[in-house]
Amino acid sequence: MKRSFLLVGFLLVLVTLQACSPGPKPEDYRSTEPFEYYVYFPEAYKADVDWLLFVGVHAADETGEDCFRRWQPLADENRYVLLCPTFQVGADGLNENNSEGRIATVLRLLYSTYPFQRQFFIAGNGAGGEFALRYALRYRSAMSGVASLAAEVYPAPTSAAEDFPILVLVGSEHEEGVAGAQAFEQGMRSSNLPLRVLTLDGEDDDLSSDASRLAVDFALQASRIIP
Numbered sequence: 001m002k003r004s005f006l007l008v009g010f011l012l013v014l015v016t017l018q019a020c021s022p023g024p025k026p027e028d029y030r031s032t033e034p035f036e037y038y039v040y041f042p043e044a045y046k047a048d049v050d051w052l053l054f055v056g057v058h059a060a061d062e063t064g065e066d067c068f069r070r071w072q073p074l075a076d077e078n079r080y081v082l083l084c085p086t087f088q089v090g091a092d093g094l095n096e097n098n099s100e101g102r103i104a105t106v107l108r109l110l111y112s113t114y115p116f117q118r119q120f121f122i123a124g125n126g127a128g129g130e131f132a133l134r135y136a137l138r139y140r141s142a143m144s145g146v147a148s149l150a151a152e153v154y155p156a157p158t159s160a161a162e163d164f165p166i167l168v169l170v171g172s173e174h175e176e177g178v179a180g181a182q183a184f185e186q187g188m189r190s191s192n193l194p195l196r197v198l199t200l201d202g203e204d205d206d207l208s209s210d211a212s213r214l215a216v217d218f219a220l221q222a223s224r225i226i227p
Contacts, residue, residue: 026068036086037106038068042076052080052144052223053116054216055103057124057132059150060093070125073209074216079225080121083110093127100135117144121219125149125207133166140164145222147215150205152176154184165222166195169211171203 029038045051054075056067067084075082085102088095110116121144124132129148134155136146145165148154152174168184170177181197188195196218200211 023073026065026072029068030065034105035102036064037102038064038082038084039106039110040068040072040075040082042079042081044076044079045081047115050115050117052219052225053107053110053120054080054082054219055120055122056082056084057094057099057122057128058084058087059124059126059128060089061126062128067128070209070212071123071216074213078216078220080216080219081110081114081116083107087128087131089127094131096131096134099131103135117223119144119223121145121147121223123147123149123215123219126151126205130154136164136166144224145219147218149211149215150174150177150207152180152205154180157184157187157190163194165218167215167218168195168197169207169214170197170199171205171207171211172199172201173204177205 024040026038029040031037031039054071056071058064058067064084064086068082071082071084083106085106087099087102107120119142122132122136123146126149129151130153132146133148133151136143137155137158145167147167147169149169150171151168168181170181172178178199181199185195185197198214200207203211
């Protein structure tokens with residue numbers, strides 16, 4: 001009886017340790033040339049399938065490592081490859097031209113080496129969400145959709161973006177974000193453009209993992225991975 005009790009106790013400790021074990025270390029997926037970026041391939045990755053490439057854009061006070069920590073925990077179960085470049089940040093937020101150039105550089109490298117869906121998905125939070133929207137509306141043919149989290153500034157709607165899936169997530173306690181999202185939604189509505197705006201109760205500009213999961217679900221739907 002005593003040995004049985006000890007075995008059960010050991011198994012419980014083992015399960016607890018496994019449940020609490022840290023995820024992959026960002027530094028193991030970091031590249032530094034020609035600049036810093038992180039790429040994560042899920043455990044189930046096989047090169048005989050065209051995988052979804054999910055591009056994350058970090059906030060102004062973050063780096064690609066923060067982006068990795070936000071989106072990597074969802075990559076294995078949702079089967080997407082994650083790309084998180086580190087962008088240059090100035091007084092006005094992300095450096096627009098530099099950020100676009102960095103995305104283009106890594107995309108050329110990855111698409112020349114691995115099989116992906118023809119269109120990638122882009123998502124960002126804070127200033128990264130603002131950049132992601134501008135970038136996606138400018139180069140929409142290259143993307144299956146875009147998700148913006150906790151943005152404050154929004155681009156002007158354009159009727160050329162018809163049938164391009166857009167998700168905006170904002171916390172109800174983020175007053176500037178709510179006002180910006182509502183104005184953006186109204187402009188998109190008058191232009192008859194597709195847009196989904198979700199206000200998350202009790203959250204501010206630091207959106208929780210629930211927001212990240214909503215964005216990933218949206219990415220899978222926009223990329224036609226799930227109905």
